[in-house]
């Protein structure tokens with residue numbers, strides 16, 4: 001063999017060795033990545049304070065030999081012991097390449113979203129205005145006003161009541177000119193929306209108490225719970241609050257990833273199950289523990305909306321609530337209601353209200369609906385205020401509900 005051939009063989013061996021080393025390093029790094037949560041700096045936590053409990057590591061849901069649920073609400077084995085492994089996906093800005101978002105301030109979003117609301121609700125307002133702009137209003141005009149209110153989801157009974165009141169007032173007060181009737185309609189709608197209701201979130205009230213405020217998001221699948229939880233976290237961050245997110249929607253695997261993306265954009269830790277279909281109550285428990293340990297201002301728990309039947313739903317949501325309450329009181333249960341589902345959403349709303357007891361409503365997708373009258377119906381039916389409205393898919397398209405701006409939006413003012 002000549003020296004050239006020897007050199008050639010040596011080079012070939014070196015190249016093969018380098019390639020093998022590269023493949024080895026790649027496989028190791030992949031394995032490490034897969035063992036984490038997929039966001040880089042994930043810390044897998046055993047259920048907080050419960051690691052000495054036999055049989056909890058890595059097991060799912062309720063252990064077969066655990067104690068029976070107690071009637072006092074405390075608690076079955078699963079409520080005593082968070083059993084599914086959860087992990088913290090906190091990687092600061094990992095999803096955004098290390099760049100942290102600056103959420104829009106509350107004031108700025110109020111102005112921007114108010115303008116958007118006025119634009120989207122105009123068809124309803126325009127229809128009313130056209131009718132009311134006539135010199136004299138006949139019975140058929142009043143019927144049209146009622147129909148328009150019904151189409152805007154104000155609800156049949158409420159619409160009828162409102163039109164009767166308007167007609168009486170118009171007669172009594174001798175107001176036939178459109179501007180006066182328009183003003184009366186505005187006053188009536190405002191009365192129905194009820195500006196006097198307390199729409200503040202517990203997190204706002206408790207900011208000085210030093211205690212974490214816990215918020216649970218509920219609603220049917222696709223209503224916008226995960227998106228709203230993410231937007232809400234941003235709203236709190238924009239107010240200088242520290243937030244922890246709990247991904248207790250383990251039914252839809254992508255929901256936790258979605259929430260993690262929201263969290264990473266504003267440096268908010270997200271507690272999630274490291275097992276697909278893990279126990280949602282365990283996630284809630286660990287998220288509550290994490291929020292307490294870190295002295296966070298707000299804990300927001302996202303839940304699943306797709307459950308086989310009402311009994312499952314009651315069971316799971318009730319359990320999430322009780323387990324969270326082992327660490328801290330639950331201040332808010334927010335029902336996320338898709339405004340585009342109109343009156344159909346009302347029945348679902350009732351089921352959730354019955355299942356877990358809600359403290360407020362978030363009306364999502366109001367940007368895609370000209371039927372904002374659902375605000376009036378939902379408040380009347382459930383007896384709780386609409387506290388927030390979702391007005392788009394943008395990260396800061398969530399605003400506190402503002403009754404005056406809303407009614408002006410409906411009427412196209």
Ligand SMILES: Nc1nc2c(ncn2[C@@H]2O[C@H](COP(=O)(O)OP(=O)(O)OP(=O)(O)O)[C@@H](O)[C@H]2O)c(=O)[nH]1
Pocket residue numbers: 219220221222223224225226227228249252255303304305306364365366367368389390391392393397
């Ligand atoms: N236009 C608009 N879209 C919204 C709004 N809120 C949420 N969405 C969209 O609605 C869709 C469903 O939202 P999700 O947050 O995934 O709904 P979910 O209730 O968590 O769904 P499940 O996890 O399946 O129960 C997404 O495409 C969101 O971007 C809103 O205020 N306006």
